Amino acid sequence: MNLTTAPRGTYDIMPQEALIWQWMEVNIREVLLAYGYGEIRTPIFEHTELFLRGIGETTDIVEKEMYTFLDKGGRSITLRPEGTAPVVRAYIQHKLHGQGGTTKLFYLGPMFRQERPQAGRFRQFHQFGVELLGEETPLADAEIILLAHDLYQHLGLTELEIYLNSVGCSECREEYKKALIASLQASSSQLCPSCLNRLERNPLRLLDCKNDSCQKVTAKTPSIHDFLCQACKEHFIQVTTLLDQANVKYEIKPRLVRGLDYYTRTVFEVVNTDLGAQNAICGGGRYDGLVKECGGPAVPGVGFASGMERLFTTLEQSGKLPVCSKAPQVYIISLTEELSNVGFKIATTLRRNGFKVELGFEVKSMKAQMKAANKSGAFICIIIGEDEWKERQVTIKNMNDGQQIRVDLPDIVDQISNLISPQGVINQ
Ligand SMILES: [Zn+2]
Numbered sequence: 195m196n197l198t199t200a201p202r203g204t205y206d207i208m209p210q211e212a213l214i215w216q217w218m219e220v221n222i223r224e225v226l227l228a229y230g231y232g233e234i235r236t237p238i239f240e241h242t243e244l245f246l247r248g249i250g251e252t253t254d255i256v257e258k259e260m261y262t263f264l265d266k267g268g269r270s271i272t273l274r275p276e277g278t279a280p281v282v283r284a285y286i287q288h289k290l291h292g293q294g295g296t297t298k299l300f301y302l303g304p305m306f307r308q309e310r311p312q313a314g315r316f317r318q319f320h321q322f323g324v325e326l327l328g329e330e331t332p333l334a335d336a337e338i339i340l341l342a343h344d345l346y347q348h349l350g351l352t353e354l355e356i357y358l359n360s361v362g363c364s365e366c367r368e369e370y371k372k373a374l375i376a377s378l379q380a381s382s383s384q385l386c387p388s389c390l391n392r393l394e395r396n397p398l399r400l401l402d403c404k405n406d407s408c409q410k411v412t413a414k415t416p417s418i419h420d421f422l423c424q425a426c427k428e429h430f431i432q433v434t435t436l437l438d439q440a441n442v443k444y445e446i447k448p449r450l451v452r453g454l455d456y457y458t459r460t461v462f463e464v465v466n467t468d469l470g471a472q473n474a475i476c477g478g479g480r481y482d483g484l485v486k487e488c489g490g491p492a493v494p495g496v497g498f499a500s501g502m503e504r505l506f507t508t509l510e511q512s513g514k515l516p517v518c519s520k521a522p523q524v525y526i527i528s529l530t531e532e533l534s535n536v537g538f539k540i541a542t543t544l545r546r547n548g549f550k551v552e553l554g555f556e557v558k559s560m561k562a563q564m565k566a567a568n569k570s571g572a573f574i575c576i577i578i579g580e581d582e583w584k585e586r587q588v589t590i591k592n593m594n595d596g597q598q599i600r601v602d603l604p605d606i607v608d609q610i611s612n613l614i615s616p617q618g619v620i621n622q
């Protein structure tokens with residue numbers, strides 16, 4: 195074990211990059227709040243049973259990827275591998291269903307899965323997601339899909355497409371499963387071991403397998419659209435009609451099922467298409483049986499989750515990341531030990547007025563300090579020298595054009611305000 199290296203599959207977000215994370219988070223929250231979603235912050239860990247019930251025991255997540263351990267009281271605890279089950283647990287615990295109507299919640303934070311580390315996959319990763327609970331209407335499905343679409347557009351991604359499908363309900367899906375199993379069994383010799391193992395227990399999962407040979411087999415399986423019951427058919431048509439009206443591009447993918455057991459009817463992915471590769475940045479769907487499965491009443495729900503790392507990379511590759519700078523606006527130089535108290539006071543005043551100010555702690559030569567000011571990237575340098583200070587003045591230097599002016603101490607905030615405006619952490 196190397197003590198000075200972060201555990202395998204984890205990484206540090208350093209200050210410069212954290213500015214971009216903050217920018218993403220601010221923008222995500224802005225859109226979610228506009229759509230009427232309230233933020234919920236659930237614990238990082240839950241009882242293991244919640245995920246066994248809420249995600250499904252035959253999923254990759256539950257079978258292979260969970261961080262599960264016994265705590266000192268002998269209880270089985272799992273670091274959350276996804277956000278929906280915890281939100282549903284909180285929804286039941288706080289009896290939000292008792293208030294009737296619709297509940298709209300979103301979350302944003304780290305998730306944990308012990309995956310084989312590979313490019314873009316981490317064991318601690320970040321997701322945000324939304325859950326709309328209490329609505330059966332296709333309006334809710336369409337709203338969720340449009341929310342995802344608009345949110346990515348708000349972040350600057352313009353070439354978006356939606357992959358859409360219905361996985362039916364518990365009734366019509368049974369017929370489809372039978373047909374699917376029959377079709378898969380006919381080519382079972384070409385399936386990978388894990389698909390073979392799941393063929394009868396969970397044939398839908400085979401449609402997600404990334405193995406080339408399995409994909410060739412699943413491409414020839416029957417389409418669920420030939421099996422949907424009347425109610426599911428109508429629901430799906432209404433979702434597509436609403437998306438047509440909203441003018442978003444979508445493609446119906448009859449073999450899109452998503453990796454989780456709990457989906458019913460609508461499933462979808464949002465794909466960024468401007469990079470050539472079809473890069474899903476978010477996935478979700480309807481989960482009408484989940485609240486009941488987790489021990490609550492029969493309340494329908496629909497939602498999606500989005501990986502922040504994937505979003506970051508997509509924005510980066512599309513050239514849509516903002517230029518974020520942690521450079522100060524003002525750098526303060528004091529030329530003698532005695533004057534560094536003055537510099538400290540001016541820094542405090544300016545900071546309290548909202549300016550980003552950096553103060554050289556050490557009194558070095560003028561040349562060394564100017565070098566530090568330049569390196570900081572500050573737009574303005576304030577120089578406090580003995581001559582000026584005799585008249586209670588300081589020098590303000592514009593670092594771009596080199597122009598200098600002397601100003602009286604009480605006028606500093608006004609003079610700086612003439613040159614720059616106060617700002618938050620992000621320069622855009
Ligand atoms: Zn149905």
Ligand SMILES: [Zn+2]
Pocket residue numbers: 385386387388389400403404405408
């Ligand atoms: Zn396979």
